Amino acid sequence: MSVRNSKISANVDTGRRTLIKSAALLPLATPLHSLAQTATRPLPIPPMLDGTNPESGRTKLRLQDGRHDFGTGFKNRTKGINQSYLGPVVRVRKDTPFTVDVANDLNESMACHWHGLHIEGQYDGGPHQEIAPGTVWSPDVPIAQRAGMSWFHSHTHGVTARQVYQGLAGVMLIDDDDSLAADLPNTYGVDDFVIVLQDKLFDTMGQMAYPINADTVEMGFQGDTLVINGVIAPVEQVVPKGLVRLRLLNSCNARFLNLTLSDGLLNVIASDGGFLEKTVQTDSLLMSPGERYEVLVDMRSVSSLSLEASFDEDEISFSGLFNRLLGRKTASAVLTLKAGADKGMDASIPQLLASMEAPDRNTAKVTRSFNLNMEGGNDNQLALAVSWGNVCANPEMGMGINGLPMKMDEINEECILGQTEIWRVNSDADRHPFHIHGCSFRILSQQGVEPPDYAKGWKDMVYAQDGWSEVLIRFDYKATKQYPYMYHCHILEHEDCGMMGQFTVS
Numbered sequence: 106m107s108v109r110n111s112k113i114s115a116n117v118d119t120g121r122r123t124l125i126k127s128a129a130l131l132p133l134a135t136p137l138h139s140l141a142q143t144a145t146r147p148l149p150i151p152p153m154l155d156g157t158n159p160e161s162g163r164t165k166l167r168l169q170d171g172r173h174d175f176g177t178g179f180k181n182r183t184k185g186i187n188q189s190y191l192g193p194v195v196r197v198r199k200d201t202p203f204t205v206d207v208a209n210d211l212n213e214s215m216a217c218h219w220h221g222l223h224i225e226g227q228y229d230g231g232p233h234q235e236i237a238p239g240t241v242w243s244p245d246v247p248i249a250q251r252a253g254m255s256w257f258h259s260h261t262h263g264v265t266a267r268q269v270y271q272g273l274a275g276v277m278l279i280d281d282d283d284s285l286a287a288d289l290p291n292t293y294g295v296d297d298f299v300i301v302l303q304d305k306l307f308d309t310m311g312q313m314a315y316p317i318n319a320d321t322v323e324m325g326f327q328g329d330t331l332v333i334n335g336v337i338a339p340v341e342q343v344v345p346k347g348l349v350r351l352r353l354l355n356s357c358n359a360r361f362l363n364l365t366l367s368d369g370l371l372n373v374i375a376s377d378g379g380f381l382e383k384t385v386q387t388d389s390l391l392m393s394p395g396e397r398y399e400v401l402v403d404m405r406s407v408s409s410l411s412l413e414a415s416f417d418e419d420e421i422s423f424s425g426l427f428n429r430l431l432g433r434k435t436a437s438a439v440l441t442l443k444a445g446a447d448k449g450m451d452a453s454i455p456q457l458l459a460s461m462e463a464p465d466r467n468t469a470k471v472t473r474s475f476n477l478n479m480e481g482g483n484d485n486q487l488a489l490a491v492s493w494g495n496v497c498a499n500p501e502m503g504m505g506i507n508g509l510p511m512k513m514d515e516i517n518e519e520c521i522l523g524q525t526e527i528w529r530v531n532s533d534a535d536r537h538p539f540h541i542h543g544c545s546f547r548i549l550s551q552q553g554v555e556p557p558d559y560a561k562g563w564k565d566m567v568y569a570q571d572g573w574s575e576v577l578i579r580f581d582y583k584a585t586k587q588y589p590y591m592y593h594c595h596i597l598e599h600e601d602c603g604m605m606g607q608f609t610v611s
């Protein structure tokens with residue numbers, strides 16, 4: 106068991122070498138697998154931070170180094186925002202500007218991108234807006250969109266994947282009058298929970314590893330251990346007997362997650378861009394990296410229910426297929442909800458949630474096509490090779506879009522303010538989650554077919570493989586050449602290796 110992670114080629118924390126040496130003198134640590142399977146930890150509730158012009162002035166976010174225990178008993182060197190790992194849940198409100206000071210106390214630069222916000226390029230926090238160590242970025246971000254779940258994360262050119270893996274990400278909840286008045290669970294940490302899902306790889310010393318080699322870059326980093334709000338799953342939480350709301354973010358670098366309930370159906374009420382038109386019941390919810398969904402779980406007449414996750418690859422692997430044929434479940438519980446003594450919200454699952462028109466492809470004036478390439482766009486790779494131990498420099502590993510890798514000084518598309526367009530995405534290999542900055546869109550087709558019902562609302566993520574995925578999109582905010590928007594694969598290693606492009610809106 107101690108050689109389980111023998112393929113690890115590098116640790117995130119390079120200063121750990123000496124620790125390994127001295128650890129050789131210690132008795133062997135409990136292997137992580139057994140730790141992860143036997144111990145159930147309480148669900149960590151990330152602190153909530155008021156982003157609506159608190160009386161104290163501007164909202165403060167501090168990027169900092171941390172020491173964090175994922176539940177192995179060992180401290181990891183991590184990075185976090187106002188804490189040792191990940192960030193607080195920032196709560197903002199429609200029509201109230203989010204005035205924020207992002208202070209960088211790290212010893213490296215970081216760009217802090219607000220993923221999902223409909224804002225001008227100058228506020229977007231893309232790779233052109235790096236915050237140097239010791240400096241503060243203070244945008245007054247207008248919040249003009251409907252309620253929903255967004256998030257913020259590192260978007261530093263070439264090192265986004267590593268920085269997010271180390272912990273530089275957090276959730277942002279946008280409220281509006283409708284969402285606050287809705288007959289839905291809304292008491293944070295009681296019947297309303299934020300769930301950040303990530304996969305990690307730990308060595309036998311409980312240290313987070315981030316191997317970078319040709320495989321992890323090609324597949325994107327894939328860990329074997331699921332972490333939920335910063336601790337190793339499974340976790341549990343006592344909730345009132347009533348409806349419970351889970352606001353889910355897949356913050357894995359590259360893993361698609363397939364979510365199910367131990368019993369019954371998931372009631373999906375919102376996607377990336379806020380409420381769906383009506384609640385969608387589904388037995389499984391596929392989430393790509395970068396996606397958000399909100400679900401309701403009915404705890405009125407059960408004593409416990411578990412949210413289960415499987416890595417989507419399990420479904421198509423031989424063992425996954427075999428298990429399915431035998432009717433065996435491959436998913437494992439990541440979060441168990443236990444009904445406590447208190448009565449909770451006793452309302453039925455709402456049917457209608459928001460009004461929404463069906464997307465009409467005839468309103469589009471322009472169609473743009475994006476082919477995601479795993480090979481070919483390798484001429485920007487020299488710079489990245491330095492930080493990536495030469496992996497991107499492998500000519501086979503040059504990634505790009507329409508044959509071109511991301512170049513900081515090149516604008517790939519110029520869009521017209523207020524114009525409706527169709528963006529179509531395809532890939533020459535593998536499945537890629539595609540993200541567009543500055544707006545939300547509607548999916549017309551995904552991988553050549555209709556998207557699942559839960560993906561028919563407002564989205565900023567769509568995935569592509571074997572057949573065009575099409576979205577209907579309109580840009581309502583400006584992005585200049587100086588601060589353009591990005592579109593990219595949200596497998597962060599692919600993004601860092603060049604599968605990204607830039608566009609202006611004017």
Ligand code: C2O
Binds near residue numbers: 218220
């Ligand atoms: Cu979630 Cu361009 O990023």
Ligand code: CU
Binds near residue numbers: 218219221540541
């Ligand atoms: Cu984004």
Ligand code: CU
Binds near residue numbers: 596604
């Ligand atoms: Cu990709």
